[in-house]
Amino acid sequence: MQSLSNRKKVVSNKKMTFLEKIYLPAIFGGMWITFKHLFRKNNTLRYPEHTREFAPVYRGQHVLKRDEEGRENCTACGLCAVACPAEAITMVAAERERGEEKLYREEKYAASYEINMLRCIFCGLCEEACPKEAVFLTDRIVPTNFERDSFVYGKDRLVEDINDRIDITKRQHTGKRTEK
Amino acid sequence: MEISELIEKLALIVALFGVTLGIAAYATYFERKVAAWFQDRIGPDRAGPFGILQPLADGGKLFFKEDFIPAAAEKWLFIMGPGIAMFTALMTGSVIPWSTDLVLFGQTVALQVADINIGILFIMGFLSIGVYGIMIGGWASNNKFSLYGAIRASSQMISYELAMGICVITIVMMSGSLSLRDIVNAQHGMNWNVFYQPLAFVIFFICSLAETNRAPFDLAECESELIGGYHTEYGSMKMGFYLFAEYVSLFTSSAVISVLFFGGFNFPGMDNFDGNTLAILGIVAMFTKTFFFIFVFFWIRWTIPRFRFDQLMHLGWKSLIPISIINMLITGLVIAFNEGWFK
Ligand code: SF4
Numbered sequence A: 001m002q003s004l005s006n007r008k009k010v011v012s013n014k015k016m017t018f019l020e021k022i023y024l025p026a027i028f029g030g031m032w033i034t035f036k037h038l039f040r041k042n043n044t045l046r047y048p049e050h051t052r053e054f055a056p057v058y059r060g061q062h063v064l065k066r067d068e069e070g071r072e073n074c075t076a077c078g079l080c081a082v083a084c085p086a087e088a089i090t091m092v093a094a095e096r097e098r099g100e101e102k103l104y105r106e107e108k109y110a111a112s113y114e115i116n117m118l119r120c121i122f123c124g125l126c127e128e129a130c131p132k133e134a135v136f137l138t139d140r141i142v143p144t145n146f147e148r149d150s151f152v153y154g155k156d157r158l159v160e161d162i163n164d165r166i167d168i169t170k171r172q173h174t175g176k177r178t179e180k
Numbered sequence B: 001m002e003i004s005e006l007i008e009k010l011a012l013i014v015a016l017f018g019v020t021l022g023i024a025a026y027a028t029y030f031e032r033k034v035a036a037w038f039q040d041r042i043g044p045d046r047a048g049p050f051g052i053l054q055p056l057a058d059g060g061k062l063f064f065k066e067d068f069i070p071a072a073a074e075k076w077l078f079i080m081g082p083g084i085a086m087f088t089a090l091m092t093g094s095v096i097p098w099s100t101d102l103v104l105f106g107q108t109v110a111l112q113v114a115d116i117n118i119g120i121l122f123i124m125g126f127l128s129i130g131v132y133g134i135m136i137g138g139w140a141s142n143n144k145f146s147l148y149g150a151i152r153a154s155s156q157m158i159s160y161e162l163a164m165g166i167c168v169i170t171i172v173m174m175s176g177s178l179s180l181r182d183i184v185n186a187q188h189g190m191n192w193n194v195f196y197q198p199l200a201f202v203i204f205f206i207c208s209l210a211e212t213n214r215a216p217f218d219l220a221e222c223e224s225e226l227i228g229g230y231h232t233e234y235g236s237m238k239m240g241f242y243l244f245a246e247y248v249s250l251f252t253s254s255a256v257i258s259v260l261f262f263g264g265f266n267f268p269g270m271d272n273f274d275g276n277t278l279a280i281l282g283i284v285a286m287f288t289k290t291f292f293f294i295f296v297f298f299w300i301r302w303t304i305p306r307f308r309f310d311q312l313m314h315l316g317w318k319s320l321i322p323i324s325i326i327n328m329l330i331t332g333l334v335i336a337f338n339e340g341w342f343k
């Protein structure tokens, strides 16, 4: 019968030959291999001084986008929170009042939106779930901290600054979503 | 004993002590460097240029750790263990001849702390006492992992000492003396024992690996099975002593290998020199050989995986001991033949 994974290997328990039994040829062979490695180029990246370049689709700290007019995209639909496998996202929805049209794009918005960066596994499913192109992961690294509470990022740290936009165009053009 | 001789010996002892400890300290650094090179890494490079202050940083770190003695441990034996390990490791260096005589201020200085006429026996003796450091430490910790480590170490060292001793006997038969200086002098120039006794050399080398508890025979401190082996319960400088003793015995073992098989301070073309030049070149030759063997020890450690314990015992009792006995018998026959016994 064919095995399911088709990766089955028959263990061979054959008797060792004399050369194998005295170990020495194999040992010298191994030493020759390690000796060749002495002259290889090392792969070390001296970290704090040098950093590796991020891929354009690197999944780091989130951003809540605003549209061209500076209105928050998020409509507090909760799809990101549902999609999140780590249950890292919580939000409180509120209705847009008259006069707030400059602030929020839809009639409903997130009064509070929190991502717990310690729970988050940076899978990017929230980004994929979002129907309003509101939440994106960026190439920024969440900084370390001594306090656990400080890892719960509220809107103050998630929503992008209106004068200091965060570029996510690279992510928009690589995703499958735009092709559909 | 004259007072000048006493001073000379004292100076020699202090120098040897310093050199041994210095080399052991830097062996830890080079072990890590060599391991890194073998694995295409850089290795320690943060403490000082190229990381050469790393041993100091390591030592400092160990000093500032809490010196902890477990409640259930046998307190005095627990303290004695690392001391014995260190003491025996350092003692073996005292009989090794480092070079020919040096003439300083009209005095002949023998570059050997003690030229005792049973030098090699002395080394074998201290190697066997070295087991006690590990055994006492492992037993006094009152921890099953330590005890297992200690049992492994002692059974392994005792089994490999036999084959090692037989190889030494072969060498002693060839040079006709137990004194290390005589053994070295018998290998004048390029007349090294390794060319006559390659098999004995290989066996002796394997046994040295086992005696110093180094990979692939480091079952006594096998992390994957025994946490840390015999020094599981140790911390701070006591732990440092155990680790350090390993490197000291690594150094002395390499020195003994070069003395027994690679002619010690002899080097080809040594007849063209004499006096102090010869002595200094001898030191250089001796240390070159020793460092080479230290490197080979590292090389093997970072190449070969650990043996299983039954394989270790098989290798020791069923292969190395019979082969070394046969080797000794053949050597004896050849010597007897050369002496004309069969005429
Ligand atoms: S990246 Fe993944 S884990 Fe993090 S908030 Fe989004 S969905 Fe949740």
Ligand code: SF4
Residues within 6 Å of the ligand: A073, A074, A075, A076, A077, A078, A079, A080, A081, A091, A129, A130, A131, A132, A133, A134, A135
């Ligand atoms: S970020 Fe997107 S998915 Fe999440 S609540 Fe806002 S609009 Fe909905």
